[in-house]
């Protein structure tokens with residue numbers, strides 16, 4: 620489960636990890652009042668569940684009250700990677716002297732929990748990992764003692780990031796706190812990018828990305844209270860669909876996560892761009908197809924819908940019944956291309972006869988068709 624930066628920073632403060640003062644708001648007027656309280660300059664930060672907000676224009680430094688009002692208005696009317704900005708964090712601006720990257724995550728490959736550090740923070744860590752992997756530092760800790768990690772144990776690692784002894788000590792304290800928070804709140808990721816040093820030499824978490832383990836929500840009522848999802852995420856969860864909005868033009872509906880990934884790959888391969896990932900699951904429930912259509916159609920950039928169904932336990936004709944029901948309920952304004960194979964394929968095709976939906980004979984043909992349609996509309 621993703622939480623917003625402002626929520627992650629509240630957790631940080633609970634655990635003694637220093638942050639800049641901030642106030643979360645949802646309107647430009649509230650932003651002005653927050654800035655009056657905090658003082659200027661301030662930084663306005665879009666609260667959305669994606670990274671790279673800075674590059675997308677969702678993070679802005681403001682120096683006058685007029686700027687606060689106009690910039691807050693602008694950011695609150697933005698969408699970042701398809702997600703509308705509903706909240707804004709107003710934070711006291713920090714004069715940055717040094718930026719590093721620090722995170723604590725589960726390394727599934729190594730079956731361990733590991734701190735990742737890099738003395739070049741702020742920028743995209745993935746890029747650094749590719750171009751200069753030697754700059755990425757690792758500190759593995761046994762998960763059994765992570766919650767009781769001592770500052771002294773973190774110090775050698777912290778020193779590699781901060782040559783200054785005082786700053787290294789502060790970073791070691793932050794690492795121990797991250798360990799405690801990770802265990803006590805059932806996190807699967809705590810990422811601080813950047814962790815900065817300000818003009819006074821104070822080490823501050825300037826950004827905060829925290830993932831909470833969904834599988835532990837049953838024993839973490841406090842985590843559940845932090846759930847703030849977009850209406851479409853709630854709808855997908857309630858309908859037991861796996862749905863992720865993307866920024867392309869081809870709506871995809873597929874049964875099975877692996878097939879859904881393969882479908883996105885082949886759409887990309889032929890030059891198209893998926894508008895979403897949607898796995899309607901391996902069952903044969905026409906209602907899921909209807910719910911899936913609703914989610915896809917809410918995205919106005921969708922130009923064509925591609926259904927890719929492999930009939931195993933799923934019966935193709937049940938899926939087609941779902942499609943037909945969806946077309947009765949909603950104004951489906953875009954062409955539909957269906958590729959299906961397997962159980963009850965013939966029955967499914969029979970139901971489609973006489974409709975204007977296109978049936979592709981192969982995955983390749985279907986993908987090419989949707990890409991062409993997507994380009995032409």
Ligand code: GDP
Nearest residue numbers: 662670671672673674678712713741812813826
């Ligand atoms: P992200 O783009 O979603 O990772 O958002 P961040 O919170 O990491 O902000 C992106 C970048 O904006 C940071 O790496 C900083 O360089 C800059 N930034 C954010 N807050 C401040 C601030 O208070 N002062 C200054 N000078 N820069 C900031």
Ligand code: MN
Nearest residue numbers: 741812813826
């Ligand atoms: Mn960041």
